[in-house]
Amino acid sequence: MKRFYLSKTPGLIIPHECIALLPFPKLRMSDWDSTGTLRTYLVSLFDRDGVVVDESGSERAVNYAFYADYVYRWGLERAETYIEKFNTSIESADGSERYDLAESCPFGQMMQSEISWSGTVNAVLSEGAFFSLAHILEAEADLHCSLDLAQNSFFRQALLVLRCFLEDVFIQLFFCNKQEDFGKWKADDYRIPRFRGRKGLLEALLADGLLTEDLAAAAGTVYGELNAVIHGAQRELLYEGISEGRQLGPTFTVKRFERWCSLFSECVDIGLRALHEHLLFWESRKPSDSDFCSTCQRRESFKYEERRIAGRLLVQRTCTQCGAKLDFLDEADREQGFYEVRIRHRNDDD
Numbered sequence: 001m002k003r004f005y006l007s008k009t010p011g012l013i014i015p016h017e018c019i020a021l022l023p024f025p026k027l028r029m030s031d032w033d034s035t036g037t038l039r040t041y042l043v044s045l046f047d048r049d050g051v052v053v054d055e056s057g058s059e060r061a062v063n064y065a066f067y068a069d070y071v072y073r074w075g076l077e078r079a080e081t082y083i084e085k086f087n088t089s090i091e092s093a094d095g096s097e098r099y100d101l102a103e104s105c106p107f108g109q110m111m112q113s114e115i116s117w118s119g120t121v122n123a124v125l126s127e128g129a130f131f132s133l134a135h136i137l138e139a140e141a142d143l144h145c146s147l148d149l150a151q152n153s154f155f156r157q158a159l160l161v162l163r164c165f166l167e168d169v170f171i172q173l174f175f176c177n178k179q180e181d182f183g184k185w186k187a188d189d190y191r192i193p194r195f196r197g198r199k200g201l202l203e204a205l206l207a208d209g210l211l212t213e214d215l216a217a218a219a220g221t222v223y224g225e226l227n228a229v230i231h232g233a234q235r236e237l238l239y240e241g242i243s244e245g246r247q248l249g250p251t252f253t254v255k256r257f258e259r260w261c262s263l264f265s266e267c268v269d270i271g272l273r274a275l276h277e278h279l280l281f282w283e284s285r286k287p288s289d290s291d292f293c294s295t296c297q298r299r300e301s302f303k304y305e306e307r308r309i310a311g312r313l314l315v316q317r318t319c320t321q322c323g324a325k326l327d328f329l330d331e332a333d334r335e336q337g338f339y340e341v342r343i344r345h346r347n348d349d350d
Contacts, residue, residue, distance in 0.1 A: 021041050027108045032076070046071075109261065129282070135175075142162070163230060202219060219270050222263065298319065
């Protein structure tokens with residue numbers, strides 16, 4: 001007998017209201033407030049109705065917008081931690097004054113972008129709305145890696161990773177419409193097209209109506225600027241000008257730091273817009289029955305276990321291929337369901 005599940009919060013995962021707020025303003029952290037763009041974005045993102053069932057089986061309505069405050073506070077704390085980690089004791093390029101990150105508008109914009117991306121990924125994962133879990137997690141790791149590198153003034157390497165971020169976001173959208181190619185990619189039997197140019201990812205996505213011309217143009221422009229980093233332009237090197245006695249190794253300069261902040265913010269802005277398009281498309285195409293695993297894309301390879309919580313019968317479905325778990329209410333009680341994705345590191349026995 002087939003079992004069916006329903007999303008716990010039907011509707012757009014990234015509302016149009018969120019996209020309308022982009023890009024985030026260049027605003028120093030000291031000027032952030034509870035009515036600002038970042039918090040408005042997070043409230044719109046999590047403004048969803050649901051039902052909470054307590055141990056007695058009683059139900060009460062709840063709106064998850066309250067979670068926006070948690071993400072906002074968590075983001076502020078993380079931004080303060082980043083400020084502590086950045087080596088801001090190094091003097092600025094002209095050697096006359098120190099650079100105050102808390103008063104930096106480019107840094108404030110970059111942190112708004114980073115916090116919004118983390119909150120959005122949280123929402124996407126909780127809904128199981130992704131097409132490729134690997135690419136969602138990889139894009140998240142790319143941004144964290146870029147931050148870690150920039151903290152130690154490895155600005156060229158921090159920009160290299162942003163290029164990977166764009167690729168991870170757009171290739172997932174591409175695979176949504178090319179699922180046979182996605183299967184080949186998982187089998188390591190597929191060569192991903194170039195990002196720009198003839199027969200590239202952007203051209204294919206435009207042809208399939210999955211991108212607007214404006215978004216494709218913005219992605220292509222930023223990607224082109226990051227290409228100079230990949231291909232070793234002299235101006236991009238950490239050791240640029242060493243033969244003239246300048247710029248020895250990883251060194252903090254205002255110019256390089258603010259350029260990295262700007263490109264980080266642009267990449268996240270483009271990434272959120274592309275993720276929005278991806279979720280709209282995948283929502284209209286993904287299978288609706290529970291014979292489909294959203295994590296590994298396999299079908300009919302599950303085991304089921306029933307249990308009761310607060311007097312209600314829940315069915316836990318475990319994918320025997322990837323281990324992803326999905327909890328949903330029994331067919332007779334289909335008002336509410338929810339996802340659970342568990343990720344673990346592989347060991348030598350896997």
